[in-house]
Amino acid sequence: MSEPLLVVRGLSVEYRERELFGHGRRVPAVEDVSLEICRGETLALVGESGSGKSSLAQAIVRLVDVSAGEIRFAGDDVLAARGESLRRLRRGMQLVFQDSATALNPRMRVGDAVAEGLIIHQLVPPAERAGRVAQLLEEVGLDQSLASRYPRDLSGGQRQRVGIARALAVDPALLICDEPVSALDVSIQAQILALLRGLQQRRGMAGLIIAHDLAVVRQVAQRTMVMYLGRVVESGPTEAILASPRHPYTQALIASAPDPDPSLGEVTPALRSDLSTARPEGGCPFEPRCTHPRRDARCRAERPALREEGGVSSACHYGP
């Protein structure tokens, strides 16, 4: 097997806290994250707000600056790319956003929005453009008559399909979806998930899906990385993680998830507090909320490294 499609090594992203006076503190959003995605494979980044999952995705497509690390896409150095080479890389990795209402230009007709990538990357002769747009709309389950409409005429689910069609227009090798269904109603969410599954099968496209909902992730991703305050705490095949989560945070995330099944009894969240954004210096980032029976001084002093066992890696000193 050749090199994976996407390789990320030791990636960190920092933001500066805005302050009225002075420079502001540096706040780490992503710390030392490594990942790989092979062709045709979908990886999910899962975590709650503040976990750094969106920052990581944005860093991969160079929408935010990276403070350390390396990114390689299809063999090319992403961080070194400039001008034409950056444009070529961005064609290969397309991003679909959560809020399709703000991601689409309100003054641009649906057909023009979908055609934009075709024009920028000069993919289709002008005479064939309309036909290609119609094909793309059909591929995402939209009637081609919608091409002449504006985003405001569309429902949330239809707009999300337009966002996907726009991304598909340039035939990317990797589709990055940031919370693609979290703003949608349940019945529409299932439609979009079915569409994404269909695209994976038909196009053999690789995917990176960012989501807070593990049940959603399970529908589309073969592998999952669980993030907490900028760090990866657990990573492995999705079904293996769900069957026996190792990290106490993953366990809490699964225990808190509301499944529509009353026989499960009451969901008892095994957590000591709400999300604390205070990052313990040096120690385990999850320590302030952790209920692991062996939690001790070591967790506060020493940051646990990811350790692999049977295909699943987790970052806890004490394991399950």
Added chain:
Amino acid sequence: MTPLLEVRDLRVRITLPATTVTPVDGVSFSLNRGEMLALVGESGAGKSLTCLALLQLLPAAASLAAGSTALLDGQDILALKGEALRKIRGKRIAIVFQDAGASLNPVLTVGDQVRETVQAHLPVTRAEAEARAISLLGEMGLPEPATQYERYPHQLSGGMRQRVMLAIALAAEPELLIADEPTSALDVTVQAQILALIDRERRTRGLGVLLVSHDLGVVATRADRVAVLYAGQIVEEAPTRELFGAPSHPYTRGLLAAIPRLRGPFVATSPMPGSVPDPASWPSGCRFGPRCPERFARCDTTPEITRHAPGHAVRCWLSERAR
């Protein structure tokens, strides 16, 4: 026994330039003390307007249709005005919304906002109200409540702000809590904690809770009964276990099949076709008809909601045919 709340034939009309729509169209349900009833539906089902109507908080363009009643302990709260209405709102019926950040006053400390509510409804001195505010914040799970009292909303996380909203809601010891998507904006781990808190309050105080949610998963392990709302009407109502174990309306079944599951073997979700219709273009006959996989000739006429089994009502011709 008189139910705590009995809503009958609630209708909300909105006058648009060209037409009048009825986004809440004949909603009836009852709720006992200490009971949690979940009102579940997708956007546009009429959930939030139902909540707002109960407290006469409807937006200006909306109005209640004649014949709508909501009896709180036998008294029609939709007919109340002025001082009498003020004595009900906040005092006997409290409401919490999805976005606690928008519901709190950004320039007052959270403690003062709880204290104000205590003073507005209970005959106490300022010092007593302050002490009660601190103890309420503590009961709602805020660590070091006396310190948190002095903080402003922007200094708290979303989960903490929702705990403050609950402290305000419960400050006057209401009998009924209306919780409109109280956890939808929160992370899943925090969501579970807030729901546990609401549940504890209804068990310990005998508070009646109307829990409004788009998420059947959220209500599954907490609610006693569930009413499913579609296009302004309740299409199915049943005790929670029965609704999930033996859903009878094709919409309820479709909704359950569309929810991705975390536990058990992997099952791909099966999507329902179409989307919730707009109130201006509700289909004639059964409103779910155009999306229904089990549609038959009779669905062109409007089904009534009828008793299907004890405590289980369904608005569908199929269940009538089955009986």
